[in-house]
Amino acid sequence: MTTAHRIVLASRPKGAPTADNFRHESFDLPAPGAGEVALRTVWLSLDPYMRGRMNDGPSYAAATGIGEVMTGEVVAEVTESHDDAFKPGDLVQARIGWASHGVSAGADLRKLPTDNPAPLQSYLGILGMPGLTAFVGVNDLLEVQSGQTVVISAATGAVGTMAGQLAKAKGARVIGVAGGPEKCDFAVKELGFDLCLDHRSPALRDEMAMAAPDGIDRYFENVGGSTLSAVIGNMAEFGRIAVCGMVAWYNGKNTDTAPPLPVVWRNVLTKRLRVEGFLIFDRYDRLDAFLSEVGPMVADGTIKYRETVMDGLDNAPDAFLSMLEGGNFGKQLVRVGDDP
């Protein structure tokens, strides 16, 4: 019998969450049943969406119950398997939450490629859901081509980091938009964007017009808000906008930054724009293409990215609270167990 550890939701936060909302527990790992696999966690991903799961009430996904393990995606090693598709030592992505060990149906696991030297934890970030999101947006919705001018909002976030570099790799001119000089410097000097604008600038619209004198061909929309206001009037004819997120407007905030709908509609009509929304869970049929195309670029260092790593499952709540305050730079991870 394995003694395992997990972090459960102790209470619902009122406003910003605190350490008191979490509780460490030990538990005996149950034996896997038929079709199930026992897992040992190596890496845990921390993501902003988890804040929403701590709330009760209606959302696009069920809330975490009081006393239940915190939701989360991990990279783990198979320790015992009753599913013929897996054997001990296999490395997988799993959704067993903030826990040192877990049992999962084999059908819910995704085996990691064995022929790729990219770091294990990259499958939670740059080669995980955020990376795939960027790949689908740039390739399938925006169909970015050489010579185009592409704007990437939330440019140094997990999605924007990859989206901008994929667009650069296709020969596009890439303008990032990020919050503050440190992130903008990173986008240009490390990620290789051609330019980065600070979305806090009151002159953002004019700066965007100067940055894209021939118009914006493609916009990867992660934020809405003042960035969209600056982009929409500067779109080029037959431009496209992939709507991937609108973080500026989550929880009903900042709606005064929205451009008026008649202005957006007029731009859509007279410039013949295409605006299309997507959610990554519809698009996992693209995972193999993504990993085979982008995996080697991550492994050989062509694609740059940042991670913020916390050691130890017990420190996951602190890392999570810090991330919600912007204390991370790039993907927030927790190292839960030793590398296999």
Add this chain to the structure above:
Amino acid sequence: MTTAHRIVLASRPKGAPTADNFRHESFDLPAPGAGEVALRTVWLSLDPYMRGRMNDGPSYAAATGIGEVMTGEVVAEVTESHDDAFKPGDLVQARIGWASHGVSAGADLRKLPTDNPAPLQSYLGILGMPGLTAFVGVNDLLEVQSGQTVVISAATGAVGTMAGQLAKAKGARVIGVAGGPEKCDFAVKELGFDLCLDHRSPALRDEMAMAAPDGIDRYFENVGGSTLSAVIGNMAEFGRIAVCGMVAWYNGKNTDTAPPLPVVWRNVLTKRLRVEGFLIFDRYDRLDAFLSEVGPMVADGTIKYRETVMDGLDNAPDAFLSMLEGGNFGKQLVRVGDDP
């Protein structure tokens, strides 16, 4: 030498135009030069966009000058040709304005099909620009399929009339939106729409929700305004919106009827909608397909439509002023000359 007649812009309207803004003139038709063709007008199309050309100031197209012939599209007969592509007796579409005769470069003419028994004037309406607009929207942008729920705004207008009937012919369930009971009755009883809602109803959004309980798969957008507000929250997942016009918001009117952009963006994201604008002048490569597919349906009466016909070029100003007040039902035409 042919003595011809034309209506010119005598003065710019202040507010609503009046008969005083127009003047009848006689003129000697010049002989056509090399590559030119002389024409005798049979039918003149009157369209709302002509009101905009009477104004000075910036627009998407140049204003008509004082003393210049009023802009307009006609169906005409070739009387003399110095272009090898045309011979006397050919019937063409031309842009010679409100005139009994004119001279045009052959390159600016479009020859009418000779193998189609549809009425000549239909090439200015149901088989002309408005019809082609509907065809491109329904087929190329919306890709309407059997079983889908399709909403058509401005349902009894020249574009909406065709768009709804094309969607019905594809097996879709068609909900029209129009102004007032007479137009709604026409949409259902004559055009065969399944349902028609009055955009003046204060309960339009609830009525739309009841009319489309499984959501709206396709929306042919001609108006913006309260119709869009009623549609956007009732769109189905993976729905599409073809933005063809936004007449409710022209001249900056009715902008208080716009749904807030964050609401539109949230619908685009969570429902994975595609919103795309188009202008028909990009799409004339589809004219042959349109005429060969839809021409026979107009000729055999499958496609219904209405026309309001005024006789005589001298009465064109009165017909135009009446049309601007909603006095027409369906396409407004002027019979300028005898059928060939």
